[in-house]
Amino acid sequence: MIVNNIDKYLKKVKYLEEAKKVIPKGSYYELNFKGTKKVVINKKGVYHLKALYGVKTEMLEYKVYTDEKGRFDFCYHVYKATSPDGEEALGFAGADRREFSAVHNAISTSSTRAEIRAILELIAFGDLSGIEFVYGDG
Numbered sequence: 001m002i003v004n005n006i007d008k009y010l011k012k013v014k015y016l017e018e019a020k021k022v023i024p025k026g027s028y029y030e031l032n033f034k035g036t037k038k039v040v041i042n043k044k045g046v047y048h049l050k051a052l053y054g055v056k057t058e059m060l061e062y063k064v065y066t067d068e069k070g071r072f073d074f075c076y077h078v079y080k081a082t083s084p085d086g087e088e089a090l091g092f093a094g095a096d097r098r099e100f101s102a103v104h105n106a107i108s109t110s111s112t113r114a115e116i117r118a119i120l121e122l123i124a125f126g127d128l129s130g131i132e133f134v135y136g137d138g
Contacts, residue, residue, distance in 0.1 A: 015053075016124060023048040041124060046116045053123050054084045057115050064107065072103040077111045081118035091118025 020028060027045025030037060041049070050057070061078040076094035093113030095106040 012123075019049060019052055019123075022052065039124070041120065043112065043116065046119050049123055050081075050119050055119055055122060056082045057118060058082070059111065059115075060090075062107075062111065064103075072097050072106065075107050075110050077114035079111075079114040079118040081115075081122040083122060087122060089118050089121035091115060091121060093117055 023045055026042070027048055028039055028041040030039055032038075033040075049055075058080050059077060060080050062075065064075040065073045067073045074094060074096040076092065079091045081089050081091065091114045093110050093116075095110040095113070097103075097106065100106040100109065
């Protein structure tokens with residue numbers, strides 16, 4: 001069982017390295033993040049990987065919270081990413097009113113973050129996305 005998992009993992013690493021050579025230049029970059037070398041994949045790069053791997057995504061849940069005056073306060077999304085062979089990963093993300101002045105911007109960003117996290121968990125071992133790096137949401 002462990003050998004199968006190791007083989008599966010090594011195959012996944014190999015495919016990801018090959019995918020990085022195929023997706024358009026500028027879709028990802030490497031940087032030193034908190035003392036660790038990280039691969040940062042921008043949103044465009046994540047969606048290229050999604051298409052390349054044939055990943056399907058599905059929003060499982062989202063909720064919008066309001067404060068005591070009924071104003072937008074916080075929202076979160078949960079997405080599931082599924083590979084063609086049935087492997088699955090979940091992505092959770094949120095956004096709040098301190099980050100965005102417009103409610104629709106917070107909701108759409110929360111949704112995008114959750115979908116990207118699910119995709120990256122599935123095919124890129126949870127590598128940091130560009131949107132998480134920019135907003136410090138990782």
